[in-house]
Amino acid sequence: xxxxxxxxxxxxxxxxxxxxxxxxxxxxxxxxxxxxxxxxxxxxxxxxxxxxxxxxxxxxxxxxxxxxxxxxxxxxxxxxxxxxxxxxxxxxxxxxxxxxxxxxxxxxxxxxxxxxxxxxxxxxxxxxxxxxxxxxxxxxxxxxxxxxxxxxxxxxxxxxxxxxxxxxxxxxxxxxxxxxxxxxxxxxxxxxxxxxxxxxx
Numbered sequence: 001x002x003x004x005x006x007x008x009x010x011x012x013x014x015x016x017x018x019x020x021x022x023x024x025x026x027x028x029x030x031x032x033x034x035x036x037x038x039x040x041x042x043x044x045x046x047x048x049x050x051x052x053x054x055x056x057x058x059x060x061x062x063x064x065x066x067x068x069x070x071x072x073x074x075x076x077x078x079x080x081x082x083x084x085x086x087x088x089x090x091x092x093x094x095x096x097x098x099x100x101x102x103x104x105x106x107x108x109x110x111x112x113x114x115x116x117x118x119x120x121x122x123x124x125x126x127x128x129x130x131x132x133x134x135x136x137x138x139x140x141x142x143x144x145x146x147x148x149x150x151x152x153x154x155x156x157x158x159x160x161x162x163x164x165x166x167x168x169x170x171x172x173x174x175x176x177x178x179x180x181x182x183x184x185x186x187x188x189x190x191x192x193x194x195x196x197x198x199x200x201x
Contacts, residue, residue: 002150002157004200005170009163016139016156019116020095023103028152029093029112031067032161034058035145037131038073038098044125054129055082061132064090067149071136072097075127076119080105087111095149095156097138098127114151174200 003015036058044051059082062068068091070077078094080102086094093112099119100106106113116139133145141158143149148159148168159167181198185191195201 001171001174002159002167003155005167005174006157006159006163008170009167011160011163014141014158014160016095016097016141016158018155020097020114020139020156021116022151022153023100023113023115024107024110025153027093027110027112027114029067029095029114030148030150031065031092033069033143033145033147033149033158034062034066034091035132035134035136035143036068036070036129037134037136038071038075038077038096038127039130040073040075041125041128045128051124054132055123058129058132059085059089062086062089062091066091068094068096069136069138069143069149070094070096070098071138072116072140073127075099076101076121076123077127078102078113078115078123080109083109083111083113093151095138095151112151114156 006014075098077096077098078100083106095114097116099117100115101120103118135142135144143158146161148164150157177198177200181194184194
């Protein structure tokens with residue numbers, strides 16, 4: 001639906017790669033992107049006071065309605081405690097082109113979690129946050145802070161902030177048209193006739 005409306009406004013490549021999947025197939029989210037840049041490291045910071053420093057700062061900076069969106073990184077990042085803190089701050093979920101653990105707990109708490117993979121390892125000494133609130137690449141899409149991200153079991157779409165109102169309006173119109181068309185098809189209207197009437201499929 002959203003991807004169709006992005007097509008209409010000429011943004012044809014803003015759905016993330018299909019490796020980004022929800023832990024729970026019924027999970028859905030929508031919100032403004034709070035971006036996080038992640039990198040691979042090979043050891044923890046020498047000072048224990050700096051352990052998880054970037055992750056903690058990223059979570060503490062979240063505002064209600066935000067979705068944390070994490071850059072492409074072939075490593076561990078997420079888990080139950082981080083999600084619990086995000087949920088308490090009113091964040092709407094996580095989209096990460098990285099790995100998570102604690103999958104049963106995350107599913108049980110119904111915190112929408114869209115990730116590239118699952119791994120039991122701790123992030124400490126394996127990945128580190130290098131920046132937040134900057135443009136990133138996630139799922140082969142460039143995401144700017146404040147972009148609108150919408151995700152469900154079909155995938156993740158990114159609406160550039162400047163186009164948010166227009167695309168959401170188009171999507172609302174399309175939902176209404178599809179509802180009318182669905183009822184007409186269920187009543188026996190030929191598909192071709194319904195398409196000519198509504199111009200959607």
